[in-house]
Amino acid sequence: MxxxxxxxxxxxxxxxxxxxxxxxxxxxxxxxxxxxxxxxxxxxxxxxxxxxxSTQTKSNSVLLVGLCDAGKTLLFSRLLSGRFTRTQTSINESSASYRAKNERGTTWTLVDLPGHESLRPQFVEKFKASARALVFVVDSAIFQKEVKDAAEFLYSLLTDGVVVKNAPTLLVACNKQDITMAKSAKLIQQQLEKELNTLRVTRSAALSSQDGSIGAAVHLGKRGKDFEFSQLPIKVEFVECSARGSKGEEGDADIEALEMSLAKL
Missing domain, CATH: 1.10.10 (Arc Repressor Mutant, subunit A)
Incomplete structure (x- = not known):
């Protein structure tokens, strides 16, 4: 005993x-x-x-990024309230709590970042460590004219050491699908892959590091092969949407595909 x-x-x-x-x-x-x-x-x-x-705090943001006039701010408003809002070029970030349309009712901090070339770097630097997902918004109607600029911005994100380490989901939102001349998500993906492959070659000599350390640029995709998004160590999805909607200001937005993707985060 x-x-x-x-x-x-x-x-x-x-x-x-x-x-x-x-x-x-x-x-x-x-x-x-x-x-x-x-x-x-x-x-x-x-x-x-x-x-x-730490994990919950670190990766609780969904960042809306992209070039100027891609429709990020209107998309931000539609996701939060469903309402049409007249917008102008942003010079500061906007953030609000967003509840995903899933059974869990998951809540993220939705952040709309300015798209102007001179402002993008500082805001990306500020929020990239907290990103659960990057929603890269492109203007599908004039994408052919902006593909080089869009690819350069996307390249800077995908080779950023902090982004690569945290591995947020990448959702490429092909916006303005209500416009007749809008490019499809498949075509946008193909053109971005081609342009990113070219950028990878021309910028390879400028890489400060290839070991993935924090703060250093890392190699994009697989060496010796043409770049494809499937080579990335993160989840990538292309979705078609229209923040304005096919019926204009009085109608609803066509963003169901994006909402479904956000619900799976």
């Missing part, structure tokens, strides 16, 4: 802690094991909790 250990509070208060512990161990060696187990349990709980909180 196990010997019951009675803790004498009077002895505990009058003797040094070390002496008290020595006496208890001499009386029952399992006492020391119990102390170590209790300490280990506390340490493990603290470490797990800090890791859990």
């Amino acid at each position: 196990e010997e019951k250990v009675d803790l004498d509070l009077e002895d505990f208060s009058s003797e040094p802690l070390f002496d008290y512990l020595v006496k208890e161990v001499e009386r029952d060696p399992t006492f020391l094991i119990g102390v170590f187990v209790a300490i280990a349990a506390v340490i493990i709980t603290i470490v797990f909790w800090k890791f859990f909180v």
Whole structure:
């Protein structure tokens, strides 16, 4: 039968802690094991909790990025409220809580980042570490004219050390599909892959590092092969949408495909 250990509070208060512990161990060696187990349990709980909180805080943002006039701000408004809103070129970020349309009702912080070339880098730098997903919005109607600029911006994101390390989902939102001359998502993907492949060749000498360390540019895709989005270590999806909608200001937006993708994050 196990010997019951009675803790004498009077002895505990009058003797040094070390002496008290020595006496208890001499009386029952399992006492020391119990102390170590209790300490280990506390340490493990603290470490797990800090890791859990850090993970939840770190990757809770969905960033709307892209060139100027791609329709990011209107898409931001439609996702949040469903309403049409007249917009103008943004010079600051806008953020709000967005509830995904899934059974869990997952909530993300939706952030609309300015698309102007002179502003993009500082805002990407500010928010990239918290990105759960990057929604790269392109203007499908004039994509042919903007493909080089769009590819350069996308290249800078996909070779950023922090982005690669955190591996957010990439959703390429091919916006303005209500316009007759809009390019399809498939064609946009093919043209971006071609342009990114060219950029990879011309910029390879400028890579500061190829080891994926934080803050360093990394190699895009697989070496020795033409670039394809399927080579990336992140989930990539192209979706067609129209923030304006086929019926104009009075109608609803055509963003169901994007909402479904956001619901799967």
